Amino acid sequence: MMSAGTVAIVTGGGKGVGAGIARVLCAQGARVCMGYHSSEELARQTLHQIQAAGGEAFLYKADVSDRAQVQAMVAATVERYGRLDALVNNAAMQPNRLLREYDADELRWLWEINIGGYFSALQACLAYLKESKTPRVVNISSVHGKRPTVFDPGYSMTKGAIRMFTREAAIELGQYGITVNCVDLGGCRVEWKTGRFPMHLIWSRRAYHTHGQPIRVETVPEHVGHLVAYLLSPEAGNVTGAGIRLDGGAMLT
């Protein structure tokens, strides 16, 4: 179980996977800063759900590709709760463009959100994590950090980079007791999807999330939340540099 009163930042915590993570962490007693950028309405809905269930969290609007905004989000969290124990890097985009449809500027934009945001947040949190008794970093990534997509090479490039970002951070920050892991997420049912849906490349929309999947249960954000809660716990203190696939076994078939 997470230590009582764990303070965590979840970027992109207002909707989708991030909202599921925030809900689970708060349900287990953590205090969470939910970073969000667009979709303020969804972020407020998530906050109300958490508060109605007796959890403690607050919203902070920040563009993760802007270092100053990320630093301000971290400072606001520490000012509110007096400390910081965990960073869950989750905010990312997936435009679903084919390789011939990409250009340099689009990749730059995607790089600065999907990796730049993770890097800025880690650097901003580092001084506070060093003071924590259970300092943790979890990077939400994708099965497409290892398996190509066909429908979004820019996205898979950024997820491949996060694989090594996680391993490098694990060996460098281990000296401070900071564990760094990533969750390689497969298909997940969310209420919002960025980018256009790659219909022409998928078996069928109805079976999108479970076709050929050994476990015939759709992954939902709360599944991710429970895995993150474990990784944030003292019991996971020797798990670091790991990429844990969460996809119902889909990548095996």
Place this chain on the structure above:
Amino acid sequence: MDTVFISDGRCPVAREIAAGFAAAGWRVALNLHQGGAPLAGCEEARVDLCRFDELTALFDALGDSLRGVIHPAPPVIHATLEGAGQAQWLRAREEGAIAAMELTRAAGAFLSNLGRGAIVYLGSVHAEKPLGNGFLYSMACAATQMLCREAALAYGPQGVCAYYVQRGFMAHDADNLSEYSNLYVAPDFRHPQERLMRPDELNGLMLFLMSDAAGALSGADLRADGGATMFYGKPRKEVRQL
């Protein structure tokens, strides 16, 4: 005469490979835009790899004899996560990711029109093994490794193959020694043959990958490190002394 484009003349390994292709009778276009001295037997190219239009113009100029491109990883930017600055971040993004994508798109489109060809990414074992003092480099290597797999899928139907070569430790990599990793502690003794690899040892592999015989390997990672990263634990020299 077959032609190969080698995208970065700064890379010592790429320069050896260029010399090897020239010695084998190929026409070699060696890109010196980022730096590097001219090389005997090779034509000079000067294109900004982040510019799709410049790359396309170059390939048009090289013509139908172009068989493929070899894209070395950029030089390592030594920086820790804790200490890295914005300038280093941006340089790594441009040299490591943007350049790889634009070259892939331009080469992929050109070779697709020819119905054949190869894109070879001369990467590193650090696409999977962390360095400790070069996260920007290893991130770019991993991103390029994924780009290789995507390129193999995207251009495969047009007869274009893509390969990622993970080269291992060589003498000029000594600066990669870091306090966070054992990989560069006595690297020669990690090698099963107890010596460092030489750049010219990749020439045969590169010639093979540029041939029509390599197609079954499209999308593959080829670890070319002499077996060094299989080694786990203390270098053999230290073990023998126990």
